[in-house]
Amino acid sequence: MLKKILVRIAAVISLSMFSVFSWAMSFESEIDFTFNGERYSGRFRYYPNKVRMDIGDSKGNSQTIIMREDTNTYWLIGKNKIYNELAMKFDIAATTGIIGDNYNDAQVKRRFIGDDIINGKIVSKYRVALESFGRHVEYDEWRVPGHPVPLKVASPEGLSVIEYKNVLFLEQASDSFELPLDVKKEKFWTAQKRPRKKRRTHLG
Numbered sequence: 001m002l003k004k005i006l007v008r009i010a011a012v013i014s015l016s017m018f019s020v021f022s023w024a025m026s027f028e029s030e031i032d033f034t035f036n037g038e039r040y041s042g043r044f045r046y047y048p049n050k051v052r053m054d055i056g057d058s059k060g061n062s063q064t065i066i067m068r069e070d071t072n073t074y075w076l077i078g079k080n081k082i083y084n085e086l087a088m089k090f091d092i093a094a095t096t097g098i099i100g101d102n103y104n105d106a107q108v109k110r111r112f113i114g115d116d117i118i119n120g121k122i123v124s125k126y127r128v129a130l131e132s133f134g135r136h137v138e139y140d141e142w143r144v145p146g147h148p149v150p151l152k153v154a155s156p157e158g159l160s161v162i163e164y165k166n167v168l169f170l171e172q173a174s175d176s177f178e179l180p181l182d183v184k185k186e187k188f189w190t191a192q193k194r195p196r197k198k199r200r201t202h203l204g
Contacts, residue, residue: 026048034160039057039058045176047174052065063076073087077180108128110126127140139156
């Protein structure tokens with residue numbers, strides 16, 4: 001189910017895959033990624049301390065993820081206008097690879113692996129390592145020399161691959177990272193314990 005996949009992306013798989021780069025400005029891009037053989041695509045938007053991903057799969061399922069580092073919260077919004085609210089287990093840097101001023105160059109280590117070709121372009125491949133919330137993170141990235149945005153990043157074992165396409169450095173509308181007014185929070189119903197029936201006692 002797409003929703004479950006996106007929860008894992010937002011909370012777990014990110015620790016082993018996404019690229020690290022730092023922007024002081026807002027941007028948006030197309031995003032294509034593969035996770036355990038399943039392919040997804042959509043739109044990625046970034047605003048300082050906030051991220052929005054509008055993602056869909058080949059079966060027509062769609063989901064929006066809004067991550068708010070300022071409130072330590074992320075929302076999963078379905079096309080049925082129902083949303084889930086979850087606490088962020090990892091910050092935006094660990095989840096999306098977009099690192100702000102809280103990281104410096106000494107905390108991000110890159111090892112050059114070699115040159116490669118993607119879409120006819122000569123790119124440099126690196127193994128990147130960093131520490132995030134006390135956990136060691138490694139992934140591979142492919143980038144055009146001198147370009148701040150990697151074309152592709154992947155987990156070392158290749159189970160997760162993400163591509164950034166047509167990156168536009170544009171000011172993002174702040175309300176794009178707010179919870180829409182027309183959505184409702186999903187309710188979790190818990191089964192109430194039924195009262196036990198009294199056993200009849202037979203005399204004699």
